[in-house]
Amino acid sequence: MTLKVGIPRALLYYYYVPMWQTFFHELGAEVVLSSPSTKGILANGLKHAVDEVCLPIKMAFGHVLDLAGKVDYIFLPRMVSIKKREYICPKFLGLPDMVRCLDGLPPLIDINVNLYKSKKNAFFAAKEVGKLFTGNYFKISGAYRYSLKTQKKYFKLLQLGLLPDEALAGLEDGVGNKPRPGQGQFTVALLGHPYNIYDSYINMNIIRRLRAMGSNVVTAEHLSEQVVRSCAACLPKKLFWTLGQRMIGAAFHYFKRRDVSGIVHVAAFACGPDSMTGELIAREARAAGMPFLNLTLDEHTGETGIVTRIEAFMDMVRWRNAGVS
Amino acid sequence: MRVTFPHMGNLYICLKAMLQYLGVDVVVPPPSSKKTLTLGVKYGPEFACMPLKLNLGNFIEAYGLGADTIIMAGGCGPCRFGYYAQIEYAILKDIGYEFQLIVIEPPERHISELFNKIRHITGNRSWWQVIQAIRFGYQKARAVDEIEMAAFKIRPRELVFGATDIAYRSALSLIDSASSPNELDRAKKRAGVIMAGVVLDESRPVLKIGLTGEIFTLLEPYSNLDVERHIGYLGAEVDRSIYLSEWVNDHLFLGMLKGLRSRKDACSAASPYLRHFVGGHGQETVGSAVNYARAGFDGLVQVFPFTCMPEIVAESILPEVSTEYGIPILTLIMDEHTGKTGIITRLEAFIDLLERKKEFRRHAFS
Numbered sequence: 277m278t279l280k281v282g283i284p285r286a287l288l289y290y291y292y293v294p295m296w297q298t299f300f301h302e303l304g305a306e307v308v309l310s311s312p313s314t315k316g317i318l319a320n321g322l323k324h325a326v327d328e329v330c331l332p333i334k335m336a337f338g339h340v341l342d343l344a345g346k347v348d349y350i351f352l353p354r355m356v357s358i359k360k361r362e363y364i365c366p367k368f369l370g371l372p373d374m375v376r377c378l379d380g381l382p383p384l385i386d387i388n389v390n391l392y393k394s395k396k397n398a399f400f401a402a403k404e405v406g407k408l409f410t411g412n413y414f415k416i417s418g419a420y421r422y423s424l425k426t427q428k429k430y431f432k433l434l435q436l437g438l439l440p441d442e443a444l445a446g447l448e449d450g451v452g453n454k455p456r457p458g459q460g461q462f463t464v465a466l467l468g469h470p471y472n473i474y475d476s477y478i479n480m481n482i483i484r485r486l487r488a489m490g491s492n493v494v495t496a497e498h499l500s501e502q503v504v505r506s507c508a509a510c511l512p513k514k515l516f517w518t519l520g521q522r523m524i525g526a527a528f529h530y531f532k533r534r535d536v537s538g539i540v541h542v543a544a545f546a547c548g549p550d551s552m553t554g555e556l557i558a559r560e561a562r563a564a565g566m567p568f569l570n571l572t573l574d575e576h577t578g579e580t581g582i583v584t585r586i587e588a589f590m591d592m593v594r595w596r597n598a599g600v601s
Numbered sequence: 602m603r604v605t606f607p608h609m610g611n612l613y614i615c616l617k618a619m620l621q622y623l624g625v626d627v628v629v630p631p632p633s634s635k636k637t638l639t640l641g642v643k644y645g646p647e648f649a650c651m652p653l654k655l656n657l658g659n660f661i662e663a664y665g666l667g668a669d670t671i672i673m674a675g676g677c678g679p680c681r682f683g684y685y686a687q688i689e690y691a692i693l694k695d696i697g698y699e700f701q702l703i704v705i706e707p708p709e710r711h712i713s714e715l716f717n718k719i720r721h722i723t724g725n726r727s728w729w730q731v732i733q734a735i736r737f738g739y740q741k742a743r744a745v746d747e748i749e750m751a752a753f754k755i756r757p758r759e760l761v762f763g764a765t766d767i768a769y770r771s772a773l774s775l776i777d778s779a780s781s782p783n784e785l786d787r788a789k790k791r792a793g794v795i796m797a798g799v800v801l802d803e804s805r806p807v808l809k810i811g812l813t814g815e816i817f818t819l820l821e822p823y824s825n826l827d828v829e830r831h832i833g834y835l836g837a838e839v840d841r842s843i844y845l846s847e848w849v850n851d852h853l854f855l856g857m858l859k860g861l862r863s864r865k866d867a868c869s870a871a872s873p874y875l876r877h878f879v880g881g882h883g884q885e886t887v888g889s890a891v892n893y894a895r896a897g898f899d900g901l902v903q904v905f906p907f908t909c910m911p912e913i914v915a916e917s918i919l920p921e922v923s924t925e926y927g928i929p930i931l932t933l934i935m936d937e938h939t940g941k942t943g944i945i946t947r948l949e950a951f952i953d954l955l956e957r958k959k960e961f962r963r964h965a966f967s
Binding site for chain 2: 325326328329356361362363364365366367369373377388432482511512513514515516517541545546547549550551552554555556559572573577
């Protein structure tokens with residue numbers, strides 16, 4: 277019987293799912309993804325998480341609960357750090373322990389992924405996880421290497437200008453690797469944590485809405501690591517959140533780009549890193565004279581309010597582009 | 602160079618002593634108040650946590666008193682405190698307060714960065730004098746903490762309401778005004794006499810409450826709306842999970858001084874519930890909750906600023922500790938909108954609950 281491993285469609289899923297999926301596939305396990313976010317999943321998460329955690333974490337609770345009863349293991353690694361001398365966010369560090377308090381869950385695979393000191397720890401983590409499925413060391417290291425390769429391909433597709441779901445589809449059938457030519461009259465950069473901007477339920481379909489209003493959308497994931505890092509390096513002190521650095525670097529890059537006419541920053545209510553990076557981005561946007569929209573999401577956010585604000589923002593961008601100031 | 606620093610409870614006593622020992626010109630900002638917070642809220646980012654806003658207010662007020670250099674601690678994450686200094690500096694610059702910023706933090710590349718910064722503050726004093734100054738500052742921190750601990754003990758038992766507060770304030774000012782190690786020894790003795798002079802009712806039944814949470818809100822009475830004092834008035838003894846001297850011993854002296862409570866105990870106690878550090882004092886909060894429960898405390902109060910990430914992790918794990926050990930936990934979240942009366946009402950209800958629980962237990966076992 278093949279073991280079923282559940283991966284919640286939340287948080288760093290949007291970054292690392294090709295890698296995780298391939299790794300478990302290669303080890304002979306069946307991967308089950310939780311269903312895409314819905315109102316029901318969020319409601320379930322809200323019921324079980326404390327009030328103070330941010331919306332994406334509540335969503336993650338919902339996704340984990342969605343997997344309960346369907347799988348043998350839930351893959352919920354403790355993502356401490358994915359880059360040397362950087363962290364993600366304290367809530368990621370505590371997530372497996374927070375989730376463990378819930379009842380009726382299958383065992384968690386809560387391996388520590390901690391690259392704070394050395395990159396090599398990623399392989400050690402993979403080895404530990406692999407041991408659950410096979411005793412064969414070569415099989416594990418083979419699966420790990422293959423999963424890295426898939427991940428690289430995925431990042432490359434993202435950098436071509438695809439969105440995660442398009443890139444994932446591209447990985448499956450191997451075609452459609454070309455980015456869609458922009459249909460819109462202008463380009464807007466959409467910045468935020470990947471789990472906020474790519475989960476279309478959390479952000480009320482913001483990407484589709486922006487496109488429907490006639491703009492192309494670029495995100496931080498469309499830029500290469502190098503570009504992002506070199507742009508973020510102009511901060512007085514290096515940011516210690518990897519995702520925050522990505523956001524800041526992308527923002528600083530898009531400020532300089534002529535073809536980008538506005539920046540939308542999506543933050544979760546009470547997000548710690550966003551309160552700092554958001555301030556830095558807003559400050560810089562003011563200095564650069566770039567139209568800037570800050571959307572804060574929580575479980576009470578009304579769709580109409582968001583739409584109205586996006587519409588107003590788009591009007592502003594359009595007028596500016598037309599030379600009215 | 603006129604140096605200022607942010608307030609965090611009685612930190613100013615020990616920092617002032619340390620810097621003045623080295624002959625640095627110090628400007629202590631006025632104690633944090635409503636005005637401080639209002640200034641901070643006006644200029645700070647909306648979703649930043651309250652300590653940042655209070656810091657900002659402190660600096661603006663200190664500027665009015667002639668300060669031109671800020672000494673600030675830093676860090677390397679994942680708690681956002683590590684980026685405070687830079688953000689505050691940028692904001693101050695925007696609104697026209699020109700400061701020089703010195704951030705004391707773990708060096709990025711080489712230890713010499715840190716030494717250079719210390720050199721910059723101390724001028725041409727020898728390293729031996731710097732070490733003596735740190736020692737003097739630490740002794741003051743310890744003295745202040747001992748007075749605070751004594752106050753926690755006697756406040757619920759005082760016969761005359763408010764007597765403890767008067768004694769506490771005069772003891773603190775004695776310690777604060779001591780300018781040399783010898784004087785400090787004398788001041789410590791006199792402070793001890795003053796604290797012992799408060800008339801007590803020893804027979805009064807007193808509850809024991811452990812106070813844990815985020816370090817700034819624990820140490821700064823303005824930010825927690827005097828929660829320890831109010832618990833004391835309501836007839837319960839408080840023990841706080843973090844004291845300044847313990848923090849200094851843990852983080853600056855790397856636990857060199859023995860005989861003090863250390864964070865290692867707390868972290869190991871936390872391990873079945875929270876197995877990894879989460880930045881800030883999240884793991885310590887969970888661990889000290891376990892330790893308090895084991896030590897037979899009647900209840901726990903967790904305090905943290907709104908949106909504090911490590912403490913939110915702790916908050917969502919504490920219910921497990923609470924059910925396992927049968928110890929009630931009250932979580933109080935502080936921000937600029939928190940009202941004192943609301944906090945007092947909740948504390949009253951919580952302490953009523955604890956008293957009832959204790960009574961019930963006594964009857965059940967007798």
